[in-house]
Amino acid sequence: MDVSVSGRHTTVSETLRRQAVEKIGRLDKFLVGMDRAEVHFWEEHNARADAREFCEVTMEGHGHHVRCKVSAPDGFTAIDLAVEKLEPQLRKLKNRVDRRHHVRPEIAPELVPETLVPNEPEQEPVYRIVKTKTFELTAMDPQVAALQMDLLNHDFYVFTNVETSRAAVVYRRTDGDVGLIDVG
Numbered sequence: 001m002d003v004s005v006s007g008r009h010t011t012v013s014e015t016l017r018r019q020a021v022e023k024i025g026r027l028d029k030f031l032v033g034m035d036r037a038e039v040h041f042w043e044e045h046n047a048r049a050d051a052r053e054f055c056e057v058t059m060e061g062h063g064h065h066v067r068c069k070v071s072a073p074d075g076f077t078a079i080d081l082a083v084e085k086l087e088p089q090l091r092k093l094k095n096r097v098d099r100r101h102h103v104r105p106e107i108a109p110e111l112v113p114e115t116l117v118p119n120e121p122e123q124e125p126v127y128r129i130v131k132t133k134t135f136e137l138t139a140m141d142p143q144v145a146a147l148q149m150d151l152l153n154h155d156f157y158v159f160t161n162v163e164t165s166r167a168a169v170v171y172r173r174t175d176g177d178v179g180l181i182d183v184g
Contacts, residue, residue, distance in 0.1 A: 041075050
């Protein structure tokens with residue numbers, strides 16, 4: 001797995017870089033085929049608390065993305081916490097990938113002795129949709145859409161991007177910036 005490590009507004013020591021590459025690289029054992037991983041470190045200062053080191057890891061492979069973000073007093077602890085968060089996510093993804101590719105021959109259950117009937121695999125989670133909204137998309141510039149999002153005090157805003165004529169979403173990122181997803 002190709003692991004890249006970077007720092008934003010902070011310096012990543014060679015020791016921390018090596019440890020991040022080693023520990024994130026070992027996660028390949030949970031799901032072989034994860035092509036790359038990006039590890040980003042940054043530090044935030046809070047007047048009411050000590051400085052916190054943040055670590056965000058994004059892994060890609062099998063057409064899937066696995067991501068986690070953690071904070072800790074230092075980068076070494078942050079990378080350990082990130083690995084702890086990523087392991088269950090990768091196990092869950094591996095189970096999903098394995099189930100999708102597993103072909104079970106169809107045998108009449110009455111012909112198979114009870115002791116040979118395998119346990120049913122873990123079922124996919126069922127998400128309960130509690131609210132549905134329908135609205136018309138308005139054509140606008142992404143900057144105007146971001147302003148609308150702020151005016152409505154929402155975390156995202158769906159619109160038609162006038163630059164691409166496609167559906168798009170602006171959203172509030174955890175770092176306070178605004179992201180743009182252009183559907184196409």
